[in-house]
Amino acid sequence: MDVLDDLLSGTRARGGVFNLTILDPPWGFDIVDGAPLALATLLSGSGWVMRPGEAPVRMGERDVAVLSGSEPYVVADSPGSRPNLRIHPGGVCEPLPGAPADHSTRLGTRTHGGRPDGRVRVVSGSYPFVGDVGRRLLGALRPTVVVPAAEVGPVMDLALDEIRRDRLGQQSVLDRWLDLALITTVRAWFDRQQEHAPGWYRAQHDPVVGRALRLIHDDPAHPWSVAALAGATGVSRATLSRRFADTVGEPPMTYLTGWRIALAADRLSGTTDTVETIARRVGYANAFALSVAFKRVRGLTPTSYRQGAVSR
Numbered sequence: 001m002d003v004l005d006d007l008l009s010g011t012r013a014r015g016g017v018f019n020l021t022i023l024d025p026p027w028g029f030d031i032v033d034g035a036p037l038a039l040a041t042l043l044s045g046s047g048w049v050m051r052p053g054e055a056p057v058r059m060g061e062r063d064v065a066v067l068s069g070s071e072p073y074v075v076a077d078s079p080g081s082r083p084n085l086r087i088h089p090g091g092v093c094e095p096l097p098g099a100p101a102d103h104s105t106r107l108g109t110r111t112h113g114g115r116p117d118g119r120v121r122v123v124s125g126s127y128p129f130v131g132d133v134g135r136r137l138l139g140a141l142r143p144t145v146v147v148p149a150a151e152v153g154p155v156m157d158l159a160l161d162e163i164r165r166d167r168l169g170q171q172s173v174l175d176r177w178l179d180l181a182l183i184t185t186v187r188a189w190f191d192r193q194q195e196h197a198p199g200w201y202r203a204q205h206d207p208v209v210g211r212a213l214r215l216i217h218d219d220p221a222h223p224w225s226v227a228a229l230a231g232a233t234g235v236s237r238a239t240l241s242r243r244f245a246d247t248v249g250e251p252p253m254t255y256l257t258g259w260r261i262a263l264a265a266d267r268l269s270g271t272t273d274t275v276e277t278i279a280r281r282v283g284y285a286n287a288f289a290l291s292v293a294f295k296r297v298r299g300l301t302p303t304s305y306r307q308g309a310v311s312r
Contacts, residue, residue, distance in 0.1 A: 003200045006217045007137040017091040018125040018174045022118040028076030028083035030096070031067075035089075035126035037138060038067045039181050040075065041149075041156040045120035049144050050074040062149035064156060064185045068138040077120070089128070123156050125178040132265035137186070140198040151188040155181045200255075203247040208233045212244060216256055220263060221283040224256055256283075261297045264290060268306040275302045 017035070025045075031038075041064045049057045049065060051073040059065055059075075067073065074083055084098040130138065155177075190197045203209040211233045216224060229252055230240040244252045260282040267278045279290035287302075294302045 003204060003213055003217055007133060017128065018178065019091045019093075019123075021085070021093075021122045021124070023085075023120045023122070024118045025077045025120065026081045026084075026098075027120060028074055028081045028085070029122075030072065030074055030083035030086040032072045033087050033089045033091070033126060034070045035128055036068065036070050036130040037134070037182075038124060038126035039156070039178065039185065040065045040067065040122060040124040043121040043123060043157065045077065047075055047077050047120075047122075048079050049146070050076065050079060051143060054144065057144045057146055059146055060149065062152075062154075062157075064147050064149070064152045064181065066141060066145040066147075066182070066185055066189070067143070068141055068145075069143045073144075075122075091126075125156075125174070125181065127178070131269060132262045136262055140201070141186070141189070145185075145189050147185050147188045147192070151192065152185050155184045199247055199249040203244075206243065206247055208235050208240060209244050209247045212240060212252060213248075213255075216252075216259060220256070220260055221281060223283070224253075226252055257293060257297065260284070261294055264294060264302065265298070265305060268302055278302070 017033070021029070040059070042059055042061055044061060046061055047059045049059065049067065052071070056079045057065075076083065082096075082098065084096050086094040086096055088094060127134075190201050200213065203213060212229045215222075215229060215232055222228075226237045226241055230237045233240060235243075241251060244250075244255070248255055250258075263282045264278050267273055267281070268275075271278075273281075275287040275290060279285070279287050282290070284290040284293065291301050291303075294300075294305070298305060300308075
């Protein structure tokens with residue numbers, strides 16, 4: 001498994017919020033849902049994403065935007081338009097001054113906005129929760145990423161029929177659509193970045209470092225050492241260490257520790273496995289060894305981390 005596969009498979013929608021909003025210009029959304037990750041596309045029309053401290057980012061028709069970070073932001077038909085709808089957690093839509101008449105009862109439970117044949121159609125999906133592995137992926141993205149429609153394809157269009165109907169099993173279907181849209185969009189973004197992509201992404205094209213990364217991600221619980229990775233990639237320890245640090249941005253053992261701790265953190269927050277079980281699954285001899293490493297990296301014990309995750 002490559003690094004991107006691992007990061008994307010660790011970013012899975014659970015109870016994702018998908019909505020279709022139908023509007024006429026001028027329009028604007030004030031997004032205050034606190035979702036750490038969201039995707040949006042305009043099936044008709046164009047718009048802008050405005051975030052504090054950043055220049056506005058334009059979205060063309062059927063471009064897909066990946067929006068990370070829980071801070072509020074605005075999506076509107078122009079940078080000067082005032083929001084007339086406010087989106088709260090769970091996709092709850094609050095009308096603001098200038099809001100269109102509410103036709104939600106005619107449009108469906110996941111669809112809201114103005115008249116059913118409005119000129120602008122916005123499809124959006126948000127992740128209410130992103131685990132530790134997912135945050136490693138988000139850390140490699142800009143807060144606002146827009147990928148042209150030609151490079152993404154109709155992935156968001158495919159969810160449209162599902163959004164507009166209430167059917168058994170719909171949440172599971174929409175969660176998978178959201179994951180597919182994220183995978184397609186993020187992969188297209190990294191492909192077009194190339195030189196500006198994160199080190200671990202560019203490193204996968206290096207025959208030595210890419211091989212070492214795949215070994216780590218295929219079996220993170222293996223007792224890897226620099227010597228073992230160097231032997232498996234056919235170079236000296238010094239060569240592997242230098243090339244890995246130059247390409248990825250950190251030494252191989254530091255990367256391995258960070259990945260193991262991320263996997264452990266997701267298991268602590270997402271399962272009822274004991275710390276002992278988690279320790280062995282991510283490459284530590286016992287709970288004590290994991291606790292020492294976890295506290296060194298995160299500043300708190302696995303048990304404290306789990307308690308904090310449960311209370312969030």
